[in-house]
Amino acid sequence: MISIQTDDFDLNDEIQKLRRKGGDTGAIVTFTGLVREFDSHKNNQTKAVKYLHLEHYSGMTEKSVETIVEEAMTRWPVLAARVIHRIGKLNPGDQIVMVGISSGHRKDAFDAAEFIMDYLKSKAPFWKKQYTDQDSHWIESRETDVDALRRWQDLNAK
Amino acid sequence: MLNIHYFASIREIVGKDSEHLELPSGASTVKDLVEHLSTVNPAFKSLVDSEKKILVAVNQTVADESCMLSKNDEVAFFPPMTGG
Numbered sequence: 001m002i003s004i005q006t007d008d009f010d011l012n013d014e015i016q017k018l019r020r021k022g023g024d025t026g027a028i029v030t031f032t033g034l035v036r037e038f039d040s041h042k043n044n045q046t047k048a049v050k051y052l053h054l055e056h057y058s059g060m061t062e063k064s065v066e067t068i069v070e071e072a073m074t075r076w077p078v079l080a081a082r083v084i085h086r087i088g089k090l091n092p093g094d095q096i097v098m099v100g101i102s103s104g105h106r107k108d109a110f111d112a113a114e115f116i117m118d119y120l121k122s123k124a125p126f127w128k129k130q131y132t133d134q135d136s137h138w139i140e141s142r143e144t145d146v147d148a149l150r151r152w153q154d155l156n157a158k
Numbered sequence: 159m160l161n162i163h164y165f166a167s168i169r170e171i172v173g174k175d176s177e178h179l180e181l182p183s184g185a186s187t188v189k190d191l192v193e194h195l196s197t198v199n200p201a202f203k204s205l206v207d208s209e210k211k212i213l214v215a216v217n218q219t220v221a222d223e224s225c226m227l228s229k230n231d232e233v234a235f236f237p238p239m240t241g242g
Contacts, residue, residue: 033242055166057234060218085241097242117242125215125234126241127166138167141238 001081002065004056006088008095014082018102023079029109030100031117037092039130047132052139054087054096057125061085068119072101075115076108083116085126118148160191160227165236168212172201172235181229188214189223191233211238 003009011032018028039047069081082100090096099116103109120126121141128139159178169175182194192214196203205212215234216225227233 057163057165057215057218057236060215060234063218121242122239124241125165125236125239127237128240129166138237139240141240 001083002062002069003084004058004061004065005084005086008086009084009098011095011098014084014098014100018080018082018100021080021102023102024104025079025102026104027106027109028100028102029106029113030098031113032095033097033117035090035092035094035096039132047134049092050131050133051092052090052096053129053131054090055127055129056085056087060125064124065120068116068123071119072112072115076103076112078103078108078112081112081116083120085120085124087126115152118145118152121145122149159230161230161232162195163232163234165234167210167237168205168235171205172199181227186226187223188216188221188225188227188233191227192223212236213238 011030015028015030019025035049035052037049039049065083065085069083072078073081079102082098084098086094086096097120099113099120101109101113103112122145129136130139160181161176162179163176164172164174182190185191185194192206196206213236214221214223215236216227217232218234
């Protein structure tokens with residue numbers, strides 16, 4: 001189940017929902033991403049982040065995330081999957097994204113959760129604009145995020 | 159009418175978030191549309207001429223410049239995605 005929302009979420013509620021989803025659940029893995037307080041990405045200069053603004057492409061976002069989750073479910077024996085991605089204004093320390101997977105065994109749950117996160121980074125139409133005291137700029141995609149996808153694609157080719 | 163959307167840094171440079179446009183006569187692909195937009199919008203041209211990477215989606219699926227367009231398609235231009 002996928003939610004794109006401005007509201008915050010309660011991680012424990014989400015874990016309890018995954019527990020109740022049924023199937024012979026032996027493992028639940030969750031990942032939560034937070035807004036970082038410092039930006040050390042550009043020119044190695046550290047700047048205090050005031051807030052982020054997350055923009056998305058309504059309609060395509062939901063379709064893209066569904067495709068990513070479906071792909072994970074064909075690769076691993078996932079019992080239930082939950083993705084929450086927040087949009088709008090987010091402050092340092094705020095929860096921004098959550099992926100939760102229940103499965104029979106931990107390895108499948110870890111892998112499926114990591115796969116979904118890696119794809120969310122660069123295959124779902126979200127864009128982050130970061131505001132500091134001095135300026136604002138659009139966060140650029142990172143080469144390491146592209147490398148992360150390559151790893152799954154290489155696995156696919158084997 | 160084509161329904162064109164611009165997002166994030168592309169939206170700021172182009173100066174609008176969407177527009178409706180008749181598919182110009184003789185134009186059939188994304189590449190043709192990009193050429194047309196470059197002639198009518200200097201900001202869009204500056205974007206195309208820059209080193210900036212621009213992605214395009216046709217009907218909400220990422221496409222390339224050879225993608226064929228139909229008259230009621232939804233076309234979106236945006237920078238590389240930064241979710242998560």
